[in-house]
Amino acid sequence: MRFVWRRRIPLAWCLLTRQPGRLVVALAGICFAGMLMFLQLGFRDALFDASITIYRLFNADVVVVSSTSSSSVSMEPFPQRRLFQAASWPEVESIAPVRWSLLVWKNPETGSPRAIQAVGFDPNDDILNLKSLTEQKKGLQLDQRVLYDRLSRPEFGPVEDWFNAGRTVTAEVQNTQVWVEGLVELGVSFGADGHLLTSNHTFNQLVGSSDGSSTSIELGLIRLVPGADPDAVAAALNKALPDDVQVLTKQEFLDSEQDYWREATSIGFIFNLGAAMGLVVGAVVVYQILFSDVVDHLPEYATLKAMGYSSMDLVMVILQESLLLAGFGYIPAFLAGKGIYGLARGATNLPIVMSSQMAIFVFVMIFVMCIISGLLAMGKIRDADPAEVF
Amino acid sequence: MATLQPTPPQPLVRIAELNHWFGRGDQRRQVLHNLHLTLNPGEMVLLSGPSGCGKTTLLTLIGALRTVQDGSLEVLGEQLLKARKSVQRRVRRQMGIIFQSHNLLRCLTATQNVQMAADLVPGLSFDQRRQHAIDLLSEIGLEDHHGKHPSALSGGQCQRVAIARALAGNPKVLLADEPTAALDRRTGREVVELLKRMATQHHCAVLMVTHDPRILDVADRLLQMEDGRLSTAQELAPL
Numbered sequence: 001m002r003f004v005w006r007r008r009i010p011l012a013w014c015l016l017t018r019q020p021g022r023l024v025v026a027l028a029g030i031c032f033a034g035m036l037m038f039l040q041l042g043f044r045d046a047l048f049d050a051s052i053t054i055y056r057l058f059n060a061d062v063v064v065v066s067s068t069s070s071s072s073v074s075m076e077p078f079p080q081r082r083l084f085q086a087a088s089w090p091e092v093e094s095i096a097p098v099r100w101s102l103l104v105w106k107n108p109e110t111g112s113p114r115a116i117q118a119v120g121f122d123p124n125d126d127i128l129n130l131k132s133l134t135e136q137k138k139g140l141q142l143d144q145r146v147l148y149d150r151l152s153r154p155e156f157g158p159v160e161d162w163f164n165a166g167r168t169v170t171a172e173v174q175n176t177q178v179w180v181e182g183l184v185e186l187g188v189s190f191g192a193d194g195h196l197l198t199s200n201h202t203f204n205q206l207v208g209s210s211d212g213s214s215t216s217i218e219l220g221l222i223r224l225v226p227g228a229d230p231d232a233v234a235a236a237l238n239k240a241l242p243d244d245v246q247v248l249t250k251q252e253f254l255d256s257e258q259d260y261w262r263e264a265t266s267i268g269f270i271f272n273l274g275a276a277m278g279l280v281v282g283a284v285v286v287y288q289i290l291f292s293d294v295v296d297h298l299p300e301y302a303t304l305k306a307m308g309y310s311s312m313d314l315v316m317v318i319l320q321e322s323l324l325l326a327g328f329g330y331i332p333a334f335l336a337g338k339g340i341y342g343l344a345r346g347a348t349n350l351p352i353v354m355s356s357q358m359a360i361f362v363f364v365m366i367f368v369m370c371i372i373s374g375l376l377a378m379g380k381i382r383d384a385d386p387a388e389v390f
Numbered sequence: 391m392a393t394l395q396p397t398p399p400q401p402l403v404r405i406a407e408l409n410h411w412f413g414r415g416d417q418r419r420q421v422l423h424n425l426h427l428t429l430n431p432g433e434m435v436l437l438s439g440p441s442g443c444g445k446t447t448l449l450t451l452i453g454a455l456r457t458v459q460d461g462s463l464e465v466l467g468e469q470l471l472k473a474r475k476s477v478q479r480r481v482r483r484q485m486g487i488i489f490q491s492h493n494l495l496r497c498l499t500a501t502q503n504v505q506m507a508a509d510l511v512p513g514l515s516f517d518q519r520r521q522h523a524i525d526l527l528s529e530i531g532l533e534d535h536h537g538k539h540p541s542a543l544s545g546g547q548c549q550r551v552a553i554a555r556a557l558a559g560n561p562k563v564l565l566a567d568e569p570t571a572a573l574d575r576r577t578g579r580e581v582v583e584l585l586k587r588m589a590t591q592h593h594c595a596v597l598m599v600t601h602d603p604r605i606l607d608v609a610d611r612l613l614q615m616e617d618g619r620l621s622t623a624q625e626l627a628p629l
Contacts, residue, residue, distance in 0.1 A: 007516035008509045009502045011495075018497035303493040306455055307559070308483030308510050310475075386455040386482075 012320035015293060026289040027329045030366060033282020034333025037275045037362045038354075039340055044271035046344075046352035050189040051261050052254045053351070054119070057128040057186075060096070061230045062237070063253045064220035067246045071260040072117075073191035075100045077216035082245045086220065086237050091228035096125035098219035099203040105196070106172040107157040114155055117192035118173070120203025127221055132184045133197065139181035140199045143212070146178045149186040151349045152194025159183075174206045188349050190261055220245075283369045286325055290318060290377035298384050306386035314381050322374030326367045333366070334359060400467065402563050402595050403429035403452055408461035410447060410618075421447050422618045425461070429563065434586060434596040436606055439615035445599040446567055448615070452597065453565050454481040466562060483510050486556025486594070488566040488585070492548035494540040500527060500551045501536045507558035526554040529591075530584055546577035553585055557592055564589055566598040570605060582608055 016023050051072065064086060066078040080097055087095045099120030104113045121127045123140040132147075139145055148169075150160040159180055162169045169180040173196070186195045201212040224233055230249040237247040248256065262268045294301070301314050337354060344352045410422035421444045429435060437445050450456040451463060454470055454477075463470045465481050473481075486507070494503045504523035511519065527536055530550045540548050549569060556564055566585065570578030582605045589596045598609075606612060614621040 006509070009498065009505055011498070011506075014495075014497040014502070297495075299493055300495045303489070303495075304506065306453065306482060306487050307507055307555075308479050310479055386453075387450040 012317050012324060015297065015317070016321055016324055022289060022292075026286060026325055027332065029285025029289070030282050030325060030329025030370070031332040031336065033278045033285070033369065034330055034362055034366050035336045035340065036278025036281070037365060038333065038337030038358070039344075040271045040274035040278065041358060041362070042337070042341055042352050042354075043344070043350070044268060044275075045355075045358065046350040047190055047267060047271075048258050048261055050187060050350050051191065052257050053187045053189055054117075054128070054192075054195065055250075055254050055257055057130050058221055058250065058253075059126050059129050059223065060221035060250055061224040061228070062222040062234050063248050063250060064222065064237075064241075064245050065248065065253075066218070067244055069218070069246075070264070071191070071257055072100075072189075073102075075218040077218055078220075078245050080215055080217045080220075082241055083217065083220035083222075085241060086222060086247070089233065089237065091224050091233050092222055093225045094125075094223045096121060096127050096221040096223075097200065097217040098127055098221060099200050099207075099214070100218035101203075101207065102192075103174050103196075103206060105156055105194070107155065108159065108162075108169060108171040109157045112155075114193065116152065116156060116173075116194045116196055118203060118206070119195065119197050120200040121197075123199050125221075130184060130186075132182070136182035136184070137197075140197070140202070142181075143199075143202055143205065144176065144178045145181040145198065145202065146173070147182045147184045147197040148180045149195035149197075150183040151185055151187045153188060153349070156194045174208075176206055178202070178206075187351060190267070279365060279369055282329075282366065283373050286322065286370050286373035287376050289325070290321060290374055291380065293321070294318065294377050294380045298380070301381060301384040302386045302388060305384055311381060314384070315378055318374050318378050318381065319371065322370035323367070326363075326370035329370075330363050330366050333362070337362070401428040401430050402466060403427065403597070404462070404464040405452075406462040408448075408451070408458070408463055410444075410451065410456075410459055412447075420618060422451075425618075425620055427613070427620060429595050429597055431562070431595055432590075432593060433610050434589060434608060435598070435611045435613060436609035437597065437599045437613045437615060438601050438603075438606065441601065443615045444618040445615050449565050449567055449597065449599050452563075453485060453487055454478040483559055484561055484563070486559060486561040486564045488549075488552050488556045488564065488569045490568045490571045492540065492545075492552040494548055494551055494555070496540055499537050499539055500532060500543065503540070503551055504555045504558045507555045510559055523554070523558055526558055527551070530554050530588065544577075546573055546581060549573060549577075549581050550584060553581070553588060557588055557594065560592070561594060564594050564596045564598075566596065566600075568600050568602070569598070570600065570602050575604060578602065579605065 064083055066076040068076045083095050083097055086092060101118055102115040103118040105116040106113050123137045126134060136147055148159050159169055160183060163180055163183055170177050184197060188194065204212045204214045224230060234247045234249050241247065304314065341352050341354050344350065405425055405427040408422055408425040409420065411418050411420050413419055439445055451458055452465060454465065458471045466484050468477055468481050495506065501520065501523050504526055505519055508519040508522050524536060527533060530553060532547060532550060535543060535547065570581055573581060585596065586608045
């Protein structure tokens with residue numbers, strides 16, 4: 001009989017709704033916890049995601065970096081020779097050398113300097129899977145021309161507005177004047193508040209080589225012939241090339257960047273801690289509500305036991321209460337989370353979105369939080385001694 | 391389970407050499423001394439005595455709400471000495487209990503409160519159980535108060551709902567612990583008469599603890615308890 005579902009009085013529901021004020025407090029607490037989790041985890045994921053926005057666009061199967069490079073913000077140069085050595089490999093279809101460094105950009109409106117992520121490459125190469133770049137890269141064949149990331153932070157100046165208004169936009173980069181030839185869309189990350197793309201020739205001039213040549217690069221992109229195994233090629237190249245470079249598959253390259261932000265910095269920890277705080281606050285609120293609910297109804301629970309209800313029946317009532325709280329608390333938390341994400345996206349240009357993964361994760365956490373609070377509150381049920389009701 | 395014996399009718403409650411203690415060690419104090427008692431079908435038995443004499447303890451033992459320590463206590467064919475929790479629950483479900491205060495669930499309506507007991511009865515659908523609860527409320531004269539919460543009912547009305555709840559599980563025995571104590575004289579009288587009428591209609595034996603002298607006349611049999619001892623003389627001589 002116990003295992004057969006029987007429709008019964010919805011006791012959990014009646015208990016919760018008897019005091020609407022208290023129910024609202026409980027839901028507000030859960031909603032707050034959910035919002036905090038959405039906020040913290042959303043930012044964490046968005047920041048990790050943003051850290052590889054441009055990496056993801058790289059048109060490469062295998063990537064060569066200096067063995068001392070640990071992340072996009074500490075990219076070290078290595079001899080371009082290494083990339084040419086790799087080019088002789090039979091599986092290698094094409095190579096593309098890339099320069100990568102933070103350069104000082106002066107806001108064309110105010111003149112205030114700020115570091116911008118500059119990427120230099122041969123305009124004949126397709127280094128990014130980015131349509132706007134393919135269409136506009138021809139313009140980079142002239143010296144001192146750049147493409148500007150329109151998602152760069154506004155502190156770099158009203159470049160997009162001016163450009164779209166048809167003005168000729170010039171700015172000083174490393175004290176050299178450059179012309180904005182066009183706009184691309186990349187997005188900001190931890191390491192970069194903005195991006196500019198230019199030819200490797202211009203890049204080299206900006207960093208002090210008068211003839212625009214350099215024997216060093218920061219990144220070597222390698223495309224493989226169709227059917228080649230990137231893992232095998234990367235392993236073989238690692239073995240063959242000197243120790244001053246490391247060869248990674250594109251996936252390894254993406255992972256190592258994310259791992260850097262996740263593990264070698266405290267960013268992940270801080271956001272996880274924030275989310276955990278939300279969870280704890282929510283758990284305390286739910287526990288308080290359920291506990292006072294149990295204490296308030298102790299004689300009634302004891303009466304139910306005297307009538308023949310088992311402790312398990314009462315435990316189920318508390319569990320149902322916590323599940324109802326979880327369900328009804330999650331809905332406003334989800335909506336608030338969506339709202340916050342929209343605001344954050346507008347304010348930061350970070351790719352912060354309500355993924356179904358995130359929605360489900362926070363729901364599960366709230367669920368677990370309510371169950372645990374319910375289980376803690378239940379300890380009191382044992383005190384409901386039916387012999388004491390008399 | 392009780393075996394099917396046509397004659398004589400099985401007593402519903404059979405108590406022999408029942409002793410009970412409270413506390414441990416030096417604090418240990420005997421509250422019930424060598425009790426013998428039987429309760430037969432259809433009887434209304436009143437148990438009275440000064441407060442603290444052990445009446446309520448006896449009632450909670452019969453109601454399977456307390457663990458039996460020593461002696462034999464058989465209720466509805468189940469031995470409660472060393473009984474498992476599941477046996478205790480089964481016995482509880484076959485008895486109706488009425489408390490001094492009504493102990494209705496504040497968050498439920500009158501009908502829902504009665505149905506909480508009916509919900510323990512196997513086999514009936516939700517609608518049948520609800521109808522059963524509504525019928526019981528009508529029987530006790532509260533047909534106009536189905537949807538009201540206890541806070542909207544008077545003390546006497548609440549106690550009547552509690553009677554309906556006690557009967558909703560179709561019990562063979564009703565245990566009542568001073569059901570009139572919280573009520574004024576007239577309401578108390580009405581409640582006890584209702585209890586008697588309902589018990590008769592539902593073929594239910596009643597064991598009621600009371601020290602309200604105004605209601606002793608409804609009893610078939612009167613037991614007196616003092617210092618944890620039943621006065622056998624009165625048990626043998628029904629009123």
